Amino acid sequence: MELLVKTLAGLEEVLATELRELGAENVTPLKRAVRCTGDQALLYRANLWLRTGLRILTPIAQFEAPNEQALYEQVRALDWEPYLQLNQTFAIDAVSQSARLKHTKYIALKTKDAIADWFREHKRGKRPNVNPREPDIRLHLHVDHHHQATLHLDSSGDGLHRRGYRTDGGMAPLNEVLAAGLVKLSGWTPDRAFVDMLCGSGTLLIEAGLIAANQPPGMHRSFAFENWSDFNAQLWQDIQQDARAQRRPHDLPIIGVDNHFKAIRSAENNIAAAHLQSYIRVRRTAFQKYLPPEAPGTLVSNPPYGLRVDSEDLTELYQDIGDKLKKDFTGYQAWLFSGNIPALKAVGLRPSRRLHLLNGQLECKFHGFELYRGSRKKQ
Numbered sequence: 001m002e003l004l005v006k007t008l009a010g011l012e013e014v015l016a017t018e019l020r021e022l023g024a025e026n027v028t029p030l031k032r033a034v035r036c037t038g039d040q041a042l043l044y045r046a047n048l049w050l051r052t053g054l055r056i057l058t059p060i061a062q063f064e065a066p067n068e069q070a071l072y073e074q075v076r077a078l079d080w081e082p083y084l085q086l087n088q089t090f091a092i093d094a095v096s097q098s099a100r101l102k103h104t105k106y107i108a109l110k111t112k113d114a115i116a117d118w119f120r121e122h123k124r125g126k127r128p129n130v131n132p133r134e135p136d137i138r139l140h141l142h143v144d145h146h147h148q149a150t151l152h153l154d155s156s157g158d159g160l161h162r163r164g165y166r167t168d169g170g171m172a173p174l175n176e177v178l179a180a181g182l183v184k185l186s187g188w189t190p191d192r193a194f195v196d197m198l199c200g201s202g203t204l205l206i207e208a209g210l211i212a213a214n215q216p217p218g219m220h221r222s223f224a225f226e227n228w229s230d231f232n233a234q235l236w237q238d239i240q241q242d243a244r245a246q247r248r249p250h251d252l253p254i255i256g257v258d259n260h261f262k263a264i265r266s267a268e269n270n271i272a273a274a275h276l277q278s279y280i281r282v283r284r285t286a287f288q289k290y291l292p293p294e295a296p297g298t299l300v301s302n303p304p305y306g307l308r309v310d311s312e313d314l315t316e317l318y319q320d321i322g323d324k325l326k327k328d329f330t331g332y333q334a335w336l337f338s339g340n341i342p343a344l345k346a347v348g349l350r351p352s353r354r355l356h357l358l359n360g361q362l363e364c365k366f367h368g369f370e371l372y373r374g375s376r377k378k379q
Contacts, residue, residue: 008358012030022046022050051177067101074149087128091138174359179204183207185355191252195255196302198302199256202270206280257287314340315343321347331371341365351369353366355368
């Protein structure tokens with residue numbers, strides 16, 4: 001079985017590593033995606049365990065679609081019995097790079113019409129209903145520059161970033177997949193302390209906590225493959241049971257700090273929803289007053305970008321962050337993720353690593369700082 005796993009720009013190699021660890025074969029990183037092969041068990045495990053995947057697609061047909069009529073005819077010629085039942089709802093998402101098929105809503109509509117007409121022909125005039133919000137079966141249509149169309153079944157349903165723990169997002173929460181990617185890119189491992197001194201609603205903390213607990217991010221949600229005609233309920237039950245058995249205790253601190261009452265309350269609620277109360281501690285205080293656990297440790301923070309504070313205050317904030325790192329985080333590896341590149345310079349430390357990522361459509365940098373003792377630390 002071929003799988004196409006979507007991800008965010010900059011996380012392709014991280015996702016490829018995750019897939020290899022799950023047993024995927026022929027793993028090939030692409031742009032914002034990774035292609036691989038595996039069996040039904042891998043499909044189930046990947047949906048359950050992947051931290052940096054957005055959704056998992058499996059192709060069911062590929063054909064030339066030079067125009068809308070050709071697209072309609074090719075889709076109608078498929079046998080839809082294995083993929084969709086009369087009593088199920090469905091929805092179609094379309095992406096097109098073709099100069100001839102520019103209007104994605106229209107080609108999604110033509111695809112829907114072709115499927116409906118196939119059912120009318122083969123099921124005595126009856127057809128399944130469309131439900132764009134919560135369909136039983138979700139399809140993805142992709143048309144490339146050369147008018148090659150690929151129809152995929154979406155095995156995930158809701159995007160895999162929907163872990164089920166976000167009870168309150170706060171002012172500007174990180175996407176869960178992005179947060180998990182930042183934790184993994186930082187190189188943090190559960191044998192070191194983890195600190196976020198601007199924790200907001202706690203997404204970075206929770207993703208670190210899930211890793212520390214060896215808890216799959218998809219444990220508390222459902223998936224579209226459970227509605228497929230070939231769904232193997234026993235296999236899925238066994239995979240979930242095996243995942244629950246792998247959960248492990250964790251004694252080293254995972255700590256979040258924020259000065260805002262609403263942020264701390266939101267973080268506490270989200271941590272509880274993720275079943276990680278015994279793994280993560282949060283504290284309401286200004287980061288300037290916070291003293292971290294002894295090194296070694298890793299700090300990962302996502303400071304404000306300047307959308308809600310003026311530039312002078314923002315520069316002062318980033319200067320304070322740099323002063324705090326130099327004063328109290330010696331022996332730590334610190335990482336800051338920000339969409340305000342000039343403000344990052346105010347930190348006053350020379351990054352040992354510079355990574356480029358996106359937060360939505362905003363270009364961001366993820367800077368890593370080795371906080372050595374002595375002369376290697378730039379004051």
